Amino acid sequence: MSIMKEENIFSKELIAFIEEWKEKPGNLIMVLHRVQEEFGFISRESADKVALMLDMPLATIYGVLSFYHFFKMVKPGEHNIQICLGTACYLKGGDALVDELTNLLGIELGGVTEDGKFSLEGVRCVGCCGLAPVISIGGEVFGKVTKDQLPGIISKYN
Amino acid sequence: MAFRNYILVCGGTACESSKANAIYEALLAECKAQGVADEVQVLKTGCFGFCEQGPIVKILPEDSFYVQIKPEDAKELIAEHVVKGREVKRLLYTKDCGRKHARVEDIEFYQKQFRIVLRNCGFIDPENIEEYIAREGYVALEKVLFEMSSDDVIAELRTAGLRGRGGAGFPTWMKWNFTRQAESDQKFIVVNADEGDPGAYMDRSTLEGDPHSVLEAMIIAGKTVGSNQGYIYIRAEYPLAIKRLEIAMAQAREMGLLGKNILGSGFDFDIEIRLGAGAFVCGEETALLASIEGKRGMPVPRPPFPAVKGLWGKPTVINNVETWANIAMIIVKGGDWFSRIGTADSSGTKVFALTGKIRNSGLVEVPMGTTLREIIYDIGGGIADGKEFKAVQTGGPSGGVITKEYLDTPIDFGSLTKLGSMMGSGGMIIMDEDDCIVDVAKFYLNFSVDESCGKCSPCRIGGRSLANLLEKISKGNGELADLDQMIEIGEAMKKASLCALGQTAPNPILSSLHYFRDEYLAHIVDKKCPAGKCKSLISYNILPDKCIGCTACARKCPVAAISGERREVHVIDQAACIKCGVCFETCKFGAIEVR
Numbered sequence: 001m002s003i004m005k006e007e008n009i010f011s012k013e014l015i016a017f018i019e020e021w022k023e024k025p026g027n028l029i030m031v032l033h034r035v036q037e038e039f040g041f042i043s044r045e046s047a048d049k050v051a052l053m054l055d056m057p058l059a060t061i062y063g064v065l066s067f068y069h070f071f072k073m074v075k076p077g078e079h080n081i082q083i084c085l086g087t088a089c090y091l092k093g094g095d096a097l098v099d100e101l102t103n104l105l106g107i108e109l110g111g112v113t114e115d116g117k118f119s120l121e122g123v124r125c126v127g128c129c130g131l132a133p134v135i136s137i138g139g140e141v142f143g144k145v146t147k148d149q150l151p152g153i154i155s156k157y158n
Numbered sequence: 159m160a161f162r163n164y165i166l167v168c169g170g171t172a173c174e175s176s177k178a179n180a181i182y183e184a185l186l187a188e189c190k191a192q193g194v195a196d197e198v199q200v201l202k203t204g205c206f207g208f209c210e211q212g213p214i215v216k217i218l219p220e221d222s223f224y225v226q227i228k229p230e231d232a233k234e235l236i237a238e239h240v241v242k243g244r245e246v247k248r249l250l251y252t253k254d255c256g257r258k259h260a261r262v263e264d265i266e267f268y269q270k271q272f273r274i275v276l277r278n279c280g281f282i283d284p285e286n287i288e289e290y291i292a293r294e295g296y297v298a299l300e301k302v303l304f305e306m307s308s309d310d311v312i313a314e315l316r317t318a319g320l321r322g323r324g325g326a327g328f329p330t331w332m333k334w335n336f337t338r339q340a341e342s343d344q345k346f347i348v349v350n351a352d353e354g355d356p357g358a359y360m361d362r363s364t365l366e367g368d369p370h371s372v373l374e375a376m377i378i379a380g381k382t383v384g385s386n387q388g389y390i391y392i393r394a395e396y397p398l399a400i401k402r403l404e405i406a407m408a409q410a411r412e413m414g415l416l417g418k419n420i421l422g423s424g425f426d427f428d429i430e431i432r433l434g435a436g437a438f439v440c441g442e443e444t445a446l447l448a449s450i451e452g453k454r455g456m457p458v459p460r461p462p463f464p465a466v467k468g469l470w471g472k473p474t475v476i477n478n479v480e481t482w483a484n485i486a487m488i489i490v491k492g493g494d495w496f497s498r499i500g501t502a503d504s505s506g507t508k509v510f511a512l513t514g515k516i517r518n519s520g521l522v523e524v525p526m527g528t529t530l531r532e533i534i535y536d537i538g539g540g541i542a543d544g545k546e547f548k549a550v551q552t553g554g555p556s557g558g559v560i561t562k563e564y565l566d567t568p569i570d571f572g573s574l575t576k577l578g579s580m581m582g583s584g585g586m587i588i589m590d591e592d593d594c595i596v597d598v599a600k601f602y603l604n605f606s607v608d609e610s611c612g613k614c615s616p617c618r619i620g621g622r623s624l625a626n627l628l629e630k631i632s633k634g635n636g637e638l639a640d641l642d643q644m645i646e647i648g649e650a651m652k653k654a655s656l657c658a659l660g661q662t663a664p665n666p667i668l669s670s671l672h673y674f675r676d677e678y679l680a681h682i683v684d685k686k687c688p689a690g691k692c693k694s695l696i697s698y699n700i701l702p703d704k705c706i707g708c709t710a711c712a713r714k715c716p717v718a719a720i721s722g723e724r725r726e727v728h729v730i731d732q733a734a735c736i737k738c739g740v741c742f743e744t745c746k747f748g749a750i751e752v753r
């Protein structure tokens with residue numbers, strides 16, 4: 001289970017970051033961001049480790065993790081597809097894109113495909129409302145997306 | 159060194175995602191290849207605001223405005239415009255002016271705008287402090303450090319009449335003054351860059367296009383109220399803005415504008431960035447401060463206000479990004495100058511993110527007192543696709559709808575509140591005849607329910623009940639009594655919720671019920687959705703006299719609900735139909751009707 005192992009190992013940079021922030025008040029959220037940046041999500045093992053390193057109860061960490069939508073507690077797919085659910089995108093047919101993508105991939109919002117290739121995430125306004133409706137895959141933003149384009153866009157990542 | 163041409167490439171998030179970076183690289187490469195690299199400077203700037211036409215490239219000194227540029231166009235732009243001095247006509251924006259030469263001032267989108275907050279967006283390279291300084295940057299800070307007393311600064315803000323742009327419109331000078339007068343060993347300066355309204359991106363563009371305008375104002379506030387530590391709380395979803403802030407902070411430090419002994423004045427001030435993590439309620443100031451402290455972002459009752467008891471219990475000035483971006487200009491040009499812009503109720507300008515069913519979607523800055531009609535029709539170019547205007551929502555999930563009759567209302571804090579909406583942070587969403595008012599209210603309510611922190615029951619339970627009632631109505635199960643019940647719950651939430659999230663969450667319902675009661679009644683009494691949006695209340699039908707039996711719809715229907723032989727009229731089995739609308743979009747003969 002090499003993957004599991006990788007998920008448990010904090011890189012040197014990550015450890016240095018935590019050491020740097022350790023004494024700063026209000027550091028927890030910044031540390032969690034950094035952990036998620038490294039692994040794409042925050043596993044139970046990571047949370048344990050953060051608890052140890054910051055000398056903080058695990059309950060406090062889970063309290064924060066569960067409060068903030070941005071933090072993921074399950075591993076996202078290799079390609080995380082973000083669909084904008086902001087107002088501008090909604091009015092321009094973002095909900096139809098959700099239907100089509102859940103259809104195409106056979107997963108719900110928040111789900112991961114069985115092969116681990118794709119995950120679907122609904123996000124709030126990504127700030128490109130002029131391009132609504134918008135989806136974003138691994139940082140690449142697609143604007144004025146129509147239902148018909150979706151199979152083509154997805155196949156680029158397959 | 160002077161350059162023959164300056165080429166400005168929009169590097170805002172919207173354009174950046176539509177390949178601005180590739181265009182920038184291509185332009186640089188072409189300049190080299192065609193031997194003009196020494197004569198031309200290519201810059202990546204902040205958002206030009208005209209996102210609908212992006213990516214945009216502007217070439218100075220001719221002020222040529224090129225739109226919808228692709229990386230492949232770089233070669234022609236350099237060869238023709240720069241080398242031969244001929245504009246590339248096919249790429250110019252020509253819509254609003256008869257002339258071929260489209261200058262920025264000819265474009266209607268910009269004509270009624272007046273830029274204070276966005277003064278530098280699209281004109282400077284936000285990653286180069288020298289360019290900010292060249293446009294009067296850090297002049298205000300010098301004045302505050304060496305010429306003005308704290309009293310002077312506060313008096314100037316008071317004369318200016320600047321009110322907070324984060325939504326509530328509280329006078330900025332009063333906040334600063336409370337913090338200044340508070341006795342404490344430590345005080346803090348905080349920038350609210352959480353920008354939670356879904357469908358608004360004013361603050362993002364300001365930070366991406368002109369980060370120093372916010373940094374400079376923070377240092378000014380620090381000096382004025384006696385604080386030497388600032389925090390910028392920004393959404394993690396804004397990576398480009400975060401990057402540009404980091405670069406700006408590093409450059410300011412290097413030039414002695416940030417850190418110890420700023421410009422030799424003996425005043426120390428430093429800034430740290432803190433990331434939000436996707437919770438709308440953290441835009442509320444007390445929740446935001448809790449979040450900076452590393453906790454769950456739950457609001458606490460005010461008073462005490464943060465100005466007196468804020469971050470870690472210390473007096474804290476917290477303002478919205480746009481509020482901050484006004485400060486330096488007020489110091490440079492004077493409060494009197496600022497107070498003459500706008501209306502008596504609200505001075506200065508306001509930035510709006512104009513989106514939805516509008517022809518020119520984008521970021522606009524107008525003097526307060528501009529009418530909705532001017533923004534929507536003169537700047538925004540009216541409704542897209544020749545449809546009918548229905549309503550405009552300001553204030554996002556906390557605001558309400560405004561109808562046709564009120565389009566000539568001059569916008570300011572007071573006038574929008576009077577109409578049952580609010581200024582909010584600047585989201586302006588345009589709806590047309592295809593948008594269902596019940597559906598939109600449901601969208602906003604679901605948003606507020608998702609984002610409620612759950613601390614107080616009026617918001618937690620009331621919001622859920624309202625969302626359920628809307629769901630019931632949109633499913634066709636509504637009863638007349640539901641309307642009164644919604645008003646009752648809404649009014650109770652307004653009075654009893656702890657923070658403004660719960661207090662304003664019913665606004666989208668209350669205002670739409672006020673202006674569009676008929677549409678609610680159509681859902682409840684006639685069991686119809688006039689806009690054809692609520693799936694339970696519509697049916698798709700094939701018009702026998704228009705259907706030519708091409709079989710296109712039948713082949714596309716995901717549940718095989720359509721039957722019929724080739725060249726014969728097709729029929730939809732209503733019991734099987736899932737109302738996905740595919741057949742409607744597929745039919746080329748207009749033979750499918752939504753009822």
Ligand SMILES: Cc1cc2nc3c(=O)[nH]c(=O)nc-3n(C[C@H](O)[C@H](O)[C@H](O)COP(=O)(O)O)c2cc1C
Nearest residue numbers: 322323324350353354441442443477478481658659
């Ligand atoms: C639910 C909720 C969300 C808010 N979101 C924001 C926001 O995203 N940005 C912002 O500047 N202010 C937001 N505010 C307003 C802040 O509480 C606060 O009034 C503002 O930061 C003060 O700055 P100003 O005086 O410059 O407007 C929000 C308030 C509430 C109740």
Ligand code: SF4
Nearest residue numbers: 612613614617657660
């Ligand atoms: S009104 Fe809503 S968001 Fe505000 S404190 Fe109460 S439950 Fe939380």
Ligand code: SF4
Nearest residue numbers: 715735736738739741
């Ligand atoms: S709306 Fe969808 S399910 Fe219904 S008939 Fe048309 S294609 Fe089939």
Ligand code: FES
Nearest residue numbers: 084086089125129
């Ligand atoms: S609403 Fe989707 S990008 Fe703003």
